C-alpha cells in the first residue's frame with residue numbers, strides 16, 4: 001500500500017522515519033544491500049513525498065542506491081523483503097517496478113540531465129509538474145553534473161535539486177568540489193543570515209530603500225556559500241539539517257514555490273539511525289548480512305578474491321618499477337587501489353567519480369614515460385569510452401585498463417553487469433585484450449601488461465576465480481594455450497573466467513573433449529585456431545561477455561577470413577538482453593550457463 005505522508009502530523013512523520021529505518025535495518029541486515037546511504041536519506045525522502053507527488057512530479061534519485069525509503073513509501077513495503085534478490089525488487093529505481101520510479105539509475109551523476117530533459121518536456125507539454133532530484137555530494141564530482149547545471153542555469157526551468165551532503169562518497173570524498181561543499185556545511189545557513197538582513201532593512205530603513213536592499217543582495221551573493229551554483233544561474237538554499245523533518249519540508253516547499261532551478265543543500269549523516277554505521281565508514285556503504293546487535297558482519301569463508309590478488313600483484317610490480325602509477329574513480333576499496341594509495345601515495349590516486357578524467361589524465365602520464373594502471377569496474381569504464389579511443393589508442397599509449405567486475409556482478413543487476421567490455425574495446429585499433437583464467441595467471445598477466453608498449457585491457461570477475469588444476473603459464477602476445485587434448489571432434493574454447501566453466505562442463509560430458517584457453521581476444525591466435533579447425537568440427541565458446549561483438553564473434557571472423565568451412569561454432573556468451581539482478585549463480589542458471597545445463601545444450 002502507498003503511505004500517504006501528506007496527511008501526517010510532524011509526530012506521525014517522525015514515527016514513520018523510525019519505522020522506515022527499522023525496516024531497512026531489519027531487511028538489509030539479513031539480505032545485504034546499500035545500507036548507510038539509504039539510512040541517511042530517510043527524512044529527505046519523506047520531505048520529497050510531502051511536498052511533491054511521486055506519481056506526477058519526476059522523482060529522480062542519482063545512482064539511486066539511496067532509494068530504499070522511496071520504495072517503502074511507494075507500495076513496496078512488503079516486497080522490500082526481496083530487495084536485490086533474483087526475481088525481487090531492484091536495489092535501484094526501476095520504472096517497470098513502479099511508476100513512482102521515474103528512471104533507471106545505477107551509474108552516478110545522470111540525475112540533473114534527466115531533470116533538464118523532463119523540465120523541457122513539461123514546458124513543451126504545458127504541464128505543471130516539477131522534477132525533484134536527490135543527488136549526493138560524491139555524485140557531484142562527475143563532470144556530467146556541470147554539463148547539466150550549465151544548461152539549467154541558462155534555461156532556468158523549475159527543478160528542485162536536493163544535494164544530500166553527508167561528506168562521503170563510498171570512501172572519503174575527493175577533490176575541490178567536495179572541499180567546497182564541506183566548507184559551506186561548516187558555515188551557518190545562508191538563508192537564515194539573508195532573512196535577518198532583509199528584516200533589518202525593512203525595519204530600520206526608510207521606504208524606497210529597495211535600491212540599497214538590491215545592492216545588499218548583490219553583495220551577499222559574493223559571500224553566499226552557494227556562489228558556485230548562483231553564478232551558474234541556479235539558486236542556492238542551505239545548508240539545512242537534512243534530518244530535521246520540519247526544516248526539510250519547509251525548505252522544499254519554498255524551493256518548489258520559487259518556480260525556478262534551485263539547489264537545496266542538506267547536511268546529512270551517512271548511516272543515520274544505526275550508530276555503528278554513522279559517519280565516515282566506507283564499509284557500511286554496501287554490505288552483506290550482519291548482526292544488528294553489534295554490527296558484526298556474517299563472515300563467509302571465501303577464497304581470495306581476484307581484486308585482492310590484483311592489488312597484491314600490483315604492489316609487487318609498483319615496488320619493482322618506479323614508473324608504475326594508477327588511479328581509481330571513487331572505488332578505492334572495490335578495486336583494491338586503496339592498498340596502493342596507502343603504500344605509494346604519490347603514485348596512486350582516487351580521482352573521484354570522474355572516469356573520463358581518469359582515462360585522459362593517465363594517457364598524459366603514459367606519454368611522459370609512466371606505466372599507468374586504470375583500475376575500474378568494467379561497467380564504469382563505459383563512462384570513459386571516447387577517451388579510450390581519442391586519448392589512449394590513437395596515440396598508441398601503453399595504458400593498462402585493469403577491469404574488475406567483468407561478467408555477471410550479481411545483486412547490482414542490469415546497470416552494473418560487466419558484460420560489454422570485450423565488445424566495446426575489441427574494435428579499437430592498437431588495443432590488446434587478454435584475460436587470466438585464475439589467480440596465478442592474473443599475477444602473470446600484470447607482469448605481461450607492464451612490458452607492453454600499446455594499450456591493453458585485462459579483465460577479471462567479481463569475487464574469486466575457481467581454482468584450476470592446470471599449471472599457469474606466462475602470457476605470450478597473441479598466443480592461446482591448449483589445456484587438454486581429447487579424442488572427441490568437439491572443441492571447448494574458454495576465455496578468462498569462462499575457462500573454468502569449460503573445464504567443469506567438459507568434466508560432466510561423456511566425451512573426452514579438447515579444451516583451449518584463448519587467452520587473447522586481440523590479437524587473437526589465428527594460427528592455432530586454423531590448425532584446430534583441421535581436427536575439430538564442433539566448437540563451443542565459454543566467456544562471461546556479451547555475444548554481440550564478443551569472443552565467439554572474434555573467432556568467427558578468423559574462420560571467415562581464413563576461409564575455414566567445416567566448423568560449427570556455438571557461443572555460450574550472453575544473449576542480446578540486459579541481465580537482471582540476483583545472486584550470480586541464480587542469474588547464471590536463468591541464462592542456462594550452469595555446467596549441467598550446458599552439457600544438455602551441447
Ligand SMILES: Cc1ncc(C[n+]2csc(CCOP(=O)(O)OP(=O)(O)O)c2C)c(N)n1
Nearest residue numbers: 037106107108136137138139168169170330
Ligand atoms: C559512473 C559511476 N562511477 C562510480 C560509481 C560507484 N558509486 C556508487 S555510489 C558512489 C558514491 C556516491 O556518493 P554520494 O553521491 O555522496 O552518495 P552517498 O552514498 O554518500 O549517499 C559511487 C562512487 C557509480 N555508481 N557510477
Ligand SMILES: CC(=O)[C@@H](O)[C@H](O)COP(=O)(O)O
Nearest residue numbers: 063065106286334405412462
Ligand atoms: C552503487 C554502486 O555503484 C556501488 O556501490 C556498487 O554497487 C559497488 O559494487 P561492488 O559491491 O561490486 O563493489
Ligand SMILES: [Mg+2]
Nearest residue numbers: 136137138168
Ligand atoms: Mg555522500
